[in-house]
Amino acid sequence: MQRTYLTTAMYYFVSLPHFKTLREPLLNFCISKNIKGTLLLADEGINGTVAGSEKSTIELLDYLKTDPLFEGHFKNLSHKESWSDKHPFYRMKVKLKKEIVTLGVPGVSPTKVVGKYVKPQDWNKIISDPEVVLIDTRNDYEYAIGSFRNAINPKTNSFREFPEYVRTHFDLKKYKKVAMFCTGGIRCEKASSFMMSEGFDEVYHLEGGILKYLEEVKPDESLWQGECFVFDQRVAIKHGLEVGDYDQCYACRYPLSHDDMKSDKYTPGISCPHCFNTHTPEKLKSLTERQRQVILAKKRGEEHIGKKLV
Incomplete structure (x- = not known):
């Protein structure tokens, strides 16, 4: 695989009471470096996956660990890396959340007690x-x-x-x-x-x-x-973090095997064996139009970025 884009997955549980003030400067930094993906900020820490050039990604990690804006909270931030030949994300987002991973039980946090x-x-x-x-x-x-x-x-x-x-x-x-x-x-x-x-x-x-x-x-x-499902365009990975054999249904987001894609219930971008005959007429119309736009974009040699449907 061509080593073009470095994907970095990171999270860190730490008390971050001023997290709301961090969103805009962090977003602007990523956009300036052509880094794309999603980062979540909450008062319990940071979580997300982003990708960019190797230089830009290293600069982002250094920014998080050393810039005075973050007051040293992320100095021990660890991350996981993988490579792809195409950019695995379409946009850059920094979101403010109640939790960096939503469990929904108030008071539970690894910053207090952990296994x-x-x-x-x-x-x-x-x-x-x-x-x-x-x-x-x-x-x-x-x-x-x-x-x-x-x-x-x-x-x-x-x-x-x-x-x-x-x-x-x-x-x-x-x-x-x-x-x-x-x-x-x-x-x-x-x-x-x-x-x-x-x-x-x-x-x-x-x-x-x-x-x-x-x-x-x-x-x-x-x-x-x-294989291990991942939440980006790779869909799944194997040992050594090699890209796996699964694709994904972009109607229901379910991972698809080769047999799934041979099914008569599979229509790219519209349905698969896991969601066939489950969409409302309005959803089906929206999916069909989105897939039409995807096909047109590919003919132009472009990536289609549509509204999130699920």
Whole structure:
């Protein structure tokens, strides 16, 4: 793959009471460097994924870590990198949020209490312990294309549903050891905080998430099965952070296998086997028009940037 655009995923839990004042200067800096993607700011920290040239991306990280504007809050900010030959994002956004990852339980934050961080190299030992219950904290469609061996799928459609799943299915007296993971580490880190607040005292989470595991653990030693869904134009990745084999339905955002795309229920940009016959007439009309514009843009050699439909 041509090393043209450097994609950087980052998050950091830290008390950030003045986060609202950071939005505009951070957005302006990214735009000036032709960096695109999305960054979220909240009083509990920062989260996001952006991409740009290698030089610009390094400058952004340095800006976050050293500029007086951020008062040293991000000096220990870590990130994960991958490369693509096309820009994986269309716009740059900096959004202000109540949470940098939405759990929806007031007072829960890793800045207050958090589980035990587990390095990728130590993860196999933890999850091979028969007393450890392994939970995938991601959404159902993410689990569908890959997960760790023997991981429980909570079958959630959003992270906000995770607390209710735990309260319904997990008895403190029965489950003594719990291990959790997610794509980049942010959801399982916050989930560990929630579990601790619920009374679980031996809680582990994968530091750096699946992305760090796939980057550092050799395939022949791996307990990962399938591919890992990512929230950008790559759709999914494999070991070594190589781009995977899945595409995506741009009507429902579900990851699509080669077999899905051979289905008579698949129409690019309009429907797939997962959303066929579920769209309202208005939504179907909008999807059809958007796909028409995508085709016209491709003929002109351009990228179509339309309204977000889902």
